[in-house]
Amino acid sequence: MDSVIQALVDRGGGLVTREDVLRCRPRSTLESACRSGRLLRLLPGVYVDAALVDNPQSTSPPTQPTAPPLARVTPALARRAALAYVDGRGALSHLTALDVWGLRRQPPGEPLHIDVPIASGLRDRPHLLVHHRRCFAPQPPHVLVRNGAPVTRLDRSLVVAWPLLPAVDRAGTVIRAVNDRLTTPERIVAALEGVPRLTDRAALRGLLDRLAAGCRSPLEIWGHDRVFTGPGMPAFRRQTRVRLGDRVVYLDLYAEAEQVNIELDGATTHGNPREREIDLRRDALLATRGILVVRFTHRRLLHHPDDVRRETLAILATRRQAPMIS
Template sequence: MNDVLQRLVERSGGLVTWEDALRVAPRWALQDACRSGRLLRLLPGVYVDARLVDGVGNGSPLRRVEPPLARRAALAYAGGWGALSHLTALDVWGLRRQPAGEPVHLEVPAECGIRSREHVVVHHRLGFAAEPPQVVVRGGEAVTRLERALVDAWPLLPRADRPAPLIRAVNGRLTTPERVAVALRQAPRLVDRAALRRLLDRLAAGCRSPLEIWGHDHVFTGPGMPAFRRQARVRVGARTFYLDLFAEAERVDIELDGATTHGDPREREIDLRRDALLATRGILVVRFTHRRLTHTPDEVRRETLAILAARRGAAAP
């Protein structure tokens, strides 16, 4: 390979565009590098050092490079017109890793002539511009804003996997249900839109896990149930605790223990100490396991109502 071209490829992390290559080397040098197999074409106008392509497998070389390099190639293909979006954006935001074989997603303006290619899905959107505020740069990669990415990716995920990225984003304080709801209003024809709306309502109510959402929908709302404060913040001395479901008048904290909770005795000990500290503030902690909540919801509901009634009776003069 031409020495100048080789240095350009190395400086650019193994990826080079035809346009950039012609700025430093003659056309024949690039053609010779491709004919000799030193450079491989990933996308129109985008080439990669062949040593970075996994020789195992079939299909486009783009499928056989590491995901970060595939994303860089897609952005180079877009030539400044696009940003990583949909499922690829969730990966960049750290909410869901794209599995091998899943294509790179790009969003570009509706009028842009860039087309989908093997292993690259191009989404054209009216009013889109690959610049702030619609696009941010994260880890050196142009990516659609998180709220839009969550909405766009929703129908592309298997139904059972759809809530997880949104729950992680809210729990990680990367966004809020209200901000995602604004993005959802801009997608009136979204597939399964009603389910996303319901999930946002549950998160806005304070639910922070699938189990809490289950409890909200099947157990802890309705006749006789108080208006629980979800994720209520309580300080005990120097410690701060967040309570799953807090009946403030009765001073009862309902904790929903997930399916993997207490697999480690140390975790159980931590919970016992926490419950004891809350008791010093007059708060009774009641724990329900994942199995009890999902297998006997009516029994859990009756038990909760009885505990609340007993607490109210004990507090009466």
């Protein structure tokens, strides 16, 4: 391959644009590099060093040779190629944005997504979906830079990706974004208001309502919906912050008047004896504050919700009758 083009490719980390080549070499030189198999066109005006196509690190399992070239390079290289194609007029969005935000890795074969202004003139390409947005500009507040790439805001990305996510991934992705403090339920609700025709909108709004109420896991949402609300149940405070000496803990469900803390242990909780010991020490410290800790296992909550509800009501009634420790 021409030494100048090779230098451009190396400087671009394996990518080069037609515009960059034509600044210093005639079109025939670029065409010759493509005919010789040294360069491969990924997108209009965007070329890649052919040695990087079907790289063993690109996907697992490897893609089929008939897959679009953009699907046959590493995800990072494919994202850079998509951004080179839009040439500053767009930002990674939808499922691709969630990948950049570190919330869900896009599997092989799933196309890239990018947002552009409605009048950009850009269109879909194999393995690349171009979304045209009104009143969109690839700059703040619509776009942030994360890991060196322009990406749509997380609240917006979660909303528009919701109907595209596999059902099994939907709630967990949103919950993780909130738990990792990357966004808040309130910000996602605000973004949802801007997408009134979203598919399965009601399901997302229901999840956000439960997250706003303090639920922080699918198990807590299950308990909120089927066990710990309704007649006789107090208005539990969720994820209540309590300082114990130099340590801060968060209570899953806290009945303040009765000073009862309900802890919902997940399916894998206490598989480690050390973790179990930490929880026992935590419960003992809370007891010195007059707070009774009651733990329900994942299995009991899912398979015997009526029993859990009856026991919770009985414990609360007993605590109401007993003098509280101040």
